[in-house]
Amino acid sequence: MVPFRSSERLTEAxxxxxxxxxxxxxxxxxxxxxxxxxxxxxAVARHIRLGHTRRAAEIAATTVDKHxxxxxxxLLLSVLAKLAGRxxxxxxxxYVQRExxxxxxxxxxxxxxxxxxxxxxxxxxxxxxxxxxxxxxTPVGDTFRRACALANAG
Numbered sequence: 001m002v003p004f005r006s007s008e009r010l011t012e013a014x015x016x017x018x019x020x021x022x023x024x025x026x027x028x029x030x031x032x033x034x035x036x037x038x039x040x041x042x043a044v045a046r047h048i049r050l051g052h053t054r055r056a057a058e059i060a061a062t063t064v065d066k067h068x069x070x071x072x073x074x075l076l077l078s079v080l081a082k083l084a085g086r087x088x089x090x091x092x093x094x095y096v097q098r099e100x101x102x103x104x105x106x107x108x109x110x111x112x113x114x115x116x117x118x119x120x121x122x123x124x125x126x127x128x129x130x131x132x133x134x135x136x137x138t139p140v141g142d143t144f145r146r147a148c149a150l151a152n153a154g
Contacts (some may be wrong), residue, residue: 024049024086024087024088025048025049025057025087026046026047026048026049027046027047027080027083027084027087028044028045028046029044029045029046029076029079029080029083030043030044030045030076031043031044031067031072031075031076041064042063042064042067042072043061043062043063043064043067043072043073043076044061044062044076045059045060045061045062045073045076045077045079045080046059046060046061046080047059047080047084047089047092049087049089050093054088055088055089055090055091056089056090056091056092056093057084057089057091057092057093058092058093058094058095059077059080059092059093059094059126060094061073061076061077061103068102071139071143073103073106074106074109074139074140074143074144075143075147077106077140078140078143078144078146078147078148079147081128081144081147082147082148084128085128085130089128090127090128091125091126091127091128092124092125092126092127092128093123093124093125093126094107094112094123094124094126095117095121095122095123095124096121096122096124097120097121097122098116098120098121098122099120104122104124106140107124107126109136109138109139109140109141110124110126110127110135110136110138110140110141111126111127111135111136112124112125112126112127113125132144132145132148132149133145
């Protein structure tokens with residue numbers, strides 16, 4: 001686990017580490033604006049398989065402030081869950097700062113379990129289901145079901 005820190009900008013090395021997929025162990029998805037030329041990135045979600053257990057991956061997501069609250073985080077996490085299933089991942093782990101109410105609320109909608117790990121951080125364990133009907137009947141679960149239906153159509 002990497003300690004939390006605030007930053008105005010990511011370095012090139014950090015951007016590569018967080019977004020460049022290396023294989024089935026590191027996957028990233030993102031969202032771009034349509035109105036800007038060139039398009040600007042506004043959200044990213046990624047998972048990195050945990051070395052000590054091949055069936056779990058740490059997830060993280062971030063959205064630019066002015067695009068928060070539009071459902072981009074849950075949409076990107078649902079796409080990530082679909083891809084993770086293809087890679088044999090059955091559980092996501094997320095580390096969230098206690099004061100990050102938006103991310104905590106999002107992860108609560110998954111039916112996750114929580115453990116306080118100190119330093120104001122909470123570990124969330126989120127099941128990833130092969131059958132999308134097993135996700136809770138919440139806005140997040142609904143988004144997951146729609147994303148799975150779209151991924152399977154075509």
